[in-house]
Amino acid sequence: MGLFAPWFLAGALAVGLPVWLHLLKRSNQDPKLFPSLMFFEHRETSSVQHRKLDFITLFILRTLMLLLLALLFAQPFIRRSTPAQRGERLTVVAVDRSFSMRTTEGGTSRLDLAKTEAAKVLSGIPGGTKGQVVALSGVLEAMTQQVADPNELRAAVTAIKEGDSRADFGVLARYLRTLREQADIPLEVHVISDMQKSAMPPGFTDLRLDNGTKLVLHPIGKAQPNWSVEGVNAPQRIYDTKTVHVAATIAGFNAPASTRNVTLMLNGKVVGSKQVQVAENGRGSVEFIGLEASYGFNKCEIRIDASDTLAADDHFAFAVERTDPKRVLFIDDGLHSKSQRFFTAALTSDPDSEFAVESLRPEVAANADYSKYAVVVLSEPANLPSNLINALQKYVERGGGLFEALGVGSAVLNKAPVIDLPIQGTKLAASSGNRFWTVGDVDQNHAVLKNVERFEGVKFYQAVTLGAGEGQVLARLSDGTPLVVERRVGEGFVMAYAASLDDRQNDFSNKPIYVPFVQETVKYLGGGGVSQPVNLGVDSYVELRAGTQQQGVSAEVLDPDGQRVLSIEQAASAPNFVLSREGFFDVKNAAGRRTLVAAHADRRESDLTVMDKETQEIWAATGSEVEAAQGPVESGLNAASTPWSLAPYILVLLLIVALAESVFANRYLRSSIRPEETMTKV
Amino acid sequence: MIQRFLDPAVLAGISSLDLVAKTVVDGFISGLHESPDFGFSQEFAEYRQYMPGDDLRHVDWNVFARSDKMFLKRFKGETNTLVTVLIDASRSMKYGSRGIEKLEYARFLAASVVYLAHLQRDATGLIVFDEEVRNFVQPSSRQGQMMRLMHAIDQAEAGDQKRTDFVRPFSHLADFLRKRGLVIAISDFWDDPETVIRAVSPLRARGSELVLFHVLDPEELQPKIKGSVLFEDLESGHKMQVSADYAGREYKEKMTAHLEAIKKKAEGSGIEYFLCDTSKPLDESLRRYLAIRTGRL
Numbered sequence: 007m008g009l010f011a012p013w014f015l016a017g018a019l020a021v022g023l024p025v026w027l028h029l030l031k032r033s034n035q036d037p038k039l040f041p042s043l044m045f046f047e048h049r050e051t052s053s054v055q056h057r058k059l060d061f062i063t064l065f066i067l068r069t070l071m072l073l074l075l076a077l078l079f080a081q082p083f084i085r086r087s088t089p090a091q092r093g094e095r096l097t098v099v100a101v102d103r104s105f106s107m108r109t110t111e112g113g114t115s116r117l118d119l120a121k122t123e124a125a126k127v128l129s130g131i132p133g134g135t136k137g138q139v140v141a142l143s144g145v146l147e148a149m150t151q152q153v154a155d156p157n158e159l160r161a162a163v164t165a166i167k168e169g170d171s172r173a174d175f176g177v178l179a180r181y182l183r184t185l186r187e188q189a190d191i192p193l194e195v196h197v198i199s200d201m202q203k204s205a206m207p208p209g210f211t212d213l214r215l216d217n218g219t220k221l222v223l224h225p226i227g228k229a230q231p232n233w234s235v236e237g238v239n240a241p242q243r244i245y246d247t248k249t250v251h252v253a254a255t256i257a258g259f260n261a262p263a264s265t266r267n268v269t270l271m272l273n274g275k276v277v278g279s280k281q282v283q284v285a286e287n288g289r290g291s292v293e294f295i296g297l298e299a300s301y302g303f304n305k306c307e308i309r310i311d312a313s314d315t316l317a318a319d320d321h322f323a324f325a326v327e328r329t330d331p332k333r334v335l336f337i338d339d340g341l342h343s344k345s346q347r348f349f350t351a352a353l354t355s356d357p358d359s360e361f362a363v364e365s366l367r368p369e370v371a372a373n374a375d376y377s378k379y380a381v382v383v384l385s386e387p388a389n390l391p392s393n394l395i396n397a398l399q400k401y402v403e404r405g406g407g408l409f410e411a412l413g414v415g416s417a418v419l420n421k422a423p424v425i426d427l428p429i430q431g432t433k434l435a436a437s438s439g440n441r442f443w444t445v446g447d448v449d450q451n452h453a454v455l456k457n458v459e460r461f462e463g464v465k466f467y468q469a470v471t472l473g474a475g476e477g478q479v480l481a482r483l484s485d486g487t488p489l490v491v492e493r494r495v496g497e498g499f500v501m502a503y504a505a506s507l508d509d510r511q512n513d514f515s516n517k518p519i520y521v522p523f524v525q526e527t528v529k530y531l532g533g534g535g536v537s538q539p540v541n542l543g544v545d546s547y548v549e550l551r552a553g554t555q556q557q558g559v560s561a562e563v564l565d566p567d568g569q570r571v572l573s574i575e576q577a578a579s580a581p582n583f584v585l586s587r588e589g590f591f592d593v594k595n596a597a598g599r600r601t602l603v604a605a606h607a608d609r610r611e612s613d614l615t616v617m618d619k620e621t622q623e624i625w626a627a628t629g630s631e632v633e634a635a636q637g638p639v640e641s642g643l644n645a646a647s648t649p650w651s652l653a654p655y656i657l658v659l660l661l662i663v664a665l666a667e668s669v670f671a672n673r674y675l676r677s678s679i680r681p682e683e684t685m686t687k688v
Numbered sequence: 689m690i691q692r693f694l695d696p697a698v699l700a701g702i703s704s705l706d707l708v709a710k711t712v713v714d715g716f717i718s719g720l721h722e723s724p725d726f727g728f729s730q731e732f733a734e735y736r737q738y739m740p741g742d743d744l745r746h747v748d749w750n751v752f753a754r755s756d757k758m759f760l761k762r763f764k765g766e767t768n769t770l771v772t773v774l775i776d777a778s779r780s781m782k783y784g785s786r787g788i789e790k791l792e793y794a795r796f797l798a799a800s801v802v803y804l805a806h807l808q809r810d811a812t813g814l815i816v817f818d819e820e821v822r823n824f825v826q827p828s829s830r831q832g833q834m835m836r837l838m839h840a841i842d843q844a845e846a847g848d849q850k851r852t853d854f855v856r857p858f859s860h861l862a863d864f865l866r867k868r869g870l871v872i873a874i875s876d877f878w879d880d881p882e883t884v885i886r887a888v889s890p891l892r893a894r895g896s897e898l899v900l901f902h903v904l905d906p907e908e909l910q911p912k913i914k915g916s917v918l919f920e921d922l923e924s925g926h927k928m929q930v931s932a933d934y935a936g937r938e939y940k941e942k943m944t945a946h947l948e949a950i951k952k953k954a955e956g957s958g959i960e961y962f963l964c965d966t967s968k969p970l971d972e973s974l975r976r977y978l979a980i981r982t983g984r985l
Contacts, residue, residue: 037920037927041780041790041908042878045942046919046928 017076024068067667074660082656083649095192096152097137098182099124099159101166102199102226104143104173105544105611109200109316111227117168119226120198124163127196127224128156139163142199144171144545146181152189170318170544170588172608173199175625176207179215186216193629198224201617204610210624219629223622227614231261233284233312234612235268235322240297240306242540243327245360250297254308254322258284259613261314268292271307272299299328303540303602305590319612323590325540325602332380332532336365337387337394344508345385345411348515352524361528368394376401380532385507386413387423395423403496405597407531412470413506425493425500428473435467438485442467446484453530454501455480455490457522461514468511472504497552497597499531538595541604547582548603551596564592713803713974735759770827770869771805771812773798773837774861774891775844778818779923780878782846785907786967791846793966794874794903797973798841801872804974806834813837815864816844817857824864855879858887865891872977874901874964876908878923881949885957892958899960899977902950906967909943911935 101124107117124139131137139149139162149162178197186193195215199205201223207213215221236257244250256266263286270278277298282290297306309321334353338346350363361381366374368387372394376382382398384390387410402408402424410422417432435442445461466483477493480501491502509515514523538549550561560578563571566589572580585591585605593601738747738758748761775798781791798814805812813827814837825833825840865871871891877884877900892898916931930939947963954961962976 037918038913039783039922040911040919041783041876041905041922043919043921043924043926043928044878045939045946046930046934047938 017079018073020072020076021069024065024072064667064670067663067670071660071663071667074656074663078653078656078660081651081653083651083653086648086650095135095194096185096189097127097131097135098140098185098193098195099127099137099163100140100142100146100178100195100197100199101163102142102173102197102205103166103169103171104199104202104205105170105318105607106173106200106202106316106614107226108168108318109227109230109232109614111315115168116200116227117166120200120224121163121166123198123224123226124196125160127198127222128159128163131156131159139166140178140181141166141169142173142175142178142197143169144174144177146177170586170605170607172545172611173202173205174207175199175205176212179207179213182219183214183216186219192218192220194220194222195629196222196224198226200227200614201225201622202611202613203615203617204613206617206621210621213625213628215625215629217629221626221629223626225616225622227616229260229616230315230614232259232314232316232319232612232614233257233261233264233266233310234259234316234319234609235308235310236289236609236612238306238308238322238324238541240324240326240541242325243329243360244297244299245329245331247298247328248296250295250299250326252294252297252306252308254282254292254294255289256282256284256292256310257289257609257612258287260287260615262286263288266290267311269309269311270294270297271309272297273305297326299326301328303327303600305602305604316612316614318588319607319609322606323541323588323604324606325590325604327540327602331360331362333378334361334363334528334532335371335374335376335379335382336363336385337368337371337382338365338385339368339388341415342386342413342506342508342510344510345413345506348509348520349383349385349507349524352515352521353528355521356525359525361532372397376406379406381407381409381528383528384408384410384423386411386415388415388418390423398424399495402498402500405497405599407498407528408500409527409531410500410502411507412472412502412504414468414470414511415506417470422472422502424495425477425491425502426495427475427477427491427493427502430471430473432468432470433487440485441465443469443483443485443487445481445489446486447479447482449478449480452480452492454523454526457526458519461519464512464514464517464519466505466512466514468505470504472502477502494552501527501531538601539603540601541606542585544585544588544605544607546585546605548585548591548593549582549595550593551581559596561596562592562594566590710803713800713807735761769805769808769810770867771801771810772815772827772865772869772871772896773801773812773841774815774817774871774873774875775841776818776873776875777816777822777844777846778875779846779848780876781903783905783908783922784966785905788966789846790876790903790905790966791844793964793970794901795841795844797874797901797903797964797970798844798872799838800970800974801977802834802837802841804977811869814840815861816840817861818847819857821857821860821864822847827867827869855883855887858890862890865896868895870897870899872899872901874903876904877902877950881946881953884950885953885959888959889957897960898958899962900950900954901962901964901973902947903964903966906965909965910940 101117101120103117107115107120109116111119128137134154136152136154137150137156137159138152139159141147141149149165150158153159175197182193182195234257236255238255239251239253241250252270254268254270256268258264261284263284265281265283268280268282269276278294280292280294282292284290299306304326306324306326307321308324312320314320336346336349346365353359353361353363364379368390372391374397376397379401382401384398398408408424410425412422412429414432416422417429419429421428442465444466445464448455448458448460450456450460461481466489469483469487469489472488472491474488474491475493477491479488479491481488481490483489487504489504491504493500505512505514507515514520542548548563550563551559561572561580562577563583565571566587571583571591576583585603588605588607591603591605593603595601735748735751736759738760742760746760748759751757751759775791775794777791781794782789784790784792802812802814809829811827811829812833814823814825815821816823823840823843825837873888873891879887888898888900911930913930913932913935916929918927919930920927951961951963960976962973964973
């Protein structure tokens, strides 16, 4: 037992206090007069023992408490041998199952080679030593608990399957650090991987291993030339099949310059084929014009004849949806016809515009079939029929997009319909001492406003004073009044613009940026808010429901093999799901909208360049470097064992003694008070 | 409210003893309105049919005139009694833990009894004693007797003399009680019960009724001490270390046994016994006195 702070033991002198209180103080008493002592017996033993032993328990407890307190400050410890000194060790076998492990080496996949190597490692583990098998990809999957059963470990290695995720050694290092902290046992880690350079985390410090972690790297395979379909640029939706552009990028890694045949496939059929020159360790692009896709979702694919060792990246899946141009319903009471003209002109100025505008009066619009409209525009709503408001409310809740231009005419309303924001009146810039307002604050990260150049040069003379309420303010006038507010209502979005669409109250419609504002707004709202991408990488998340409003409504996901991915519980409550493999996923979200999502592996996996030897050695040394650095400092007993503090145990003991002291002291007090209480009751 | 005026601690604040007695007794009487069993002096008690041998002076002639039947009209307390109050003024009576000493309580009690007896026109006397008889007032119902008694009670102070023998003073007291009557002894009776009863028994020798008011302080009944305390005997000066455990357990048992023994032996000897706790109002003691006094009708 050692004492770091023996001077604190001087605190044990405080024991004198209870000694004084219990023994010495008691002997110096003034006599108390009493009428007669005839009932008191003069018993020497009783008197003396009472003086010394009457509250001996209390005395002992108090003394013990002070001694423990002094001992606690002295920080006593004993030395114990560490698991390392006892020869204990946890062997972790990490097998890389990332996309690149599909590469073949002499006809055998790298994953199979890795599994063979893992089996060899496991056979070398001494009997009784605990081990764990983990599978490494984008996430770390523990295939076993920490067990000493070699058969279970071997079975776990056999059970590892190829994956489509990207390896990340940073994830592995973080797991090992956590394991080292929790298990407090030396680790021997065998990483069996193709050691791709692309699996390195952004910073080398993320690879750092804690002291006591021995890292053994088992590189599988070597750098090989590889061609890959790196990316495809295709529209998510197509309206005119003849004008569709599909561009593919073919990349060569560690590969000489070559010509590759690129094939465009549509629903399993070849619809186009071209050749592309790929530079040495470079890229080549190819473009297909026209895609005779059928209505609805189509499974498309770009293939190359690479004939390399990683065939899995020689094709790239993507999905397109063919649909008719979307209709935009413009509801206007006809009092301000310029608004519609400006809006329509801006929206249809692009010849490839996917939108067509229809106009209806409010009283007619109440009975319209809203399911055929992608976006509804309310221009200066004033006296709207209640059934129209109800219809718009339902339309938005089901995923529709609504744009409200709240001109001065809307000031008769107490609140903006559907978006439910308070309208506090109108205000005139001239009456507040300004000739006009500009836009003071813009959320430029928002899809709608990122191209409007902060409303540069736009002057607002009159605007509706709109309360932000629960909405998100995207732009404000220079006096702080919300100008553009967005709010999610059910599955859809509503955007309110606190000015007119024409040039009566502002000159926005006369500025070039009016066009992108209108187009982006309609695009944004037409897709039901932020449009869900249909071409995603593996390990990406696909949203199934918005918030908790759709809890209980079933969603459905079919994987590329047509199997249901979600359990019943997940289907009813999961907000999203992860794309775990390549291929086409048929997704029906909680709002009932069906989407075909194409998932493709991260193309960084196609670069089979191996992490250089020096980096591997430095990484392997991070765990043992610290150990080596600390070695010479520790010597003698310190090197042989580690201090094990007794403070927590003393603290617990102290608490118990303190509680016992309280109980005894309370009993003592009660026994003293009891006679008085009795008298009071009488 | 009445209870408050009978509280010894309140009475201790009144300087005049006769005022104390009046306060106690008047307050006490007011509290007796619902108790028809007790009455005073010429208060009407009952009608009883005349029996041969009855004193004709008690016949209600008005009733006879109307009904031709002879009835005797009876009054409560119409028989004068000789009341002698004995106050123990020994040094142990000087003890008090609650702001009032036992002797002070005894004085209040004696004064109240004297005042009550005066209202009933009883001849009342007083003996103050410790080891010896310190003061003696001959029982009388004459004018000014009450004031004499009050003065004597007021003068009763505990002497410095230490008493160790309880029997000695009582052996002399019998000489002062020549007539039959009611003897009220107020003391803390700190002695063996057998000795106490043997000492007071001679007071009944001439057929007197004897009432023992055993005045004790709450601390004597149940000492409340913390830890260990050094006690000094008021009379003997002897010192002893006493623990809370002993006081709370063994002393209490012994005290209870002592009180039980005194009570039992007193009852066995035809002596009325009443324990007076100085923390309690006087009314219980007066009630007991009146019960005994009424029994003498």
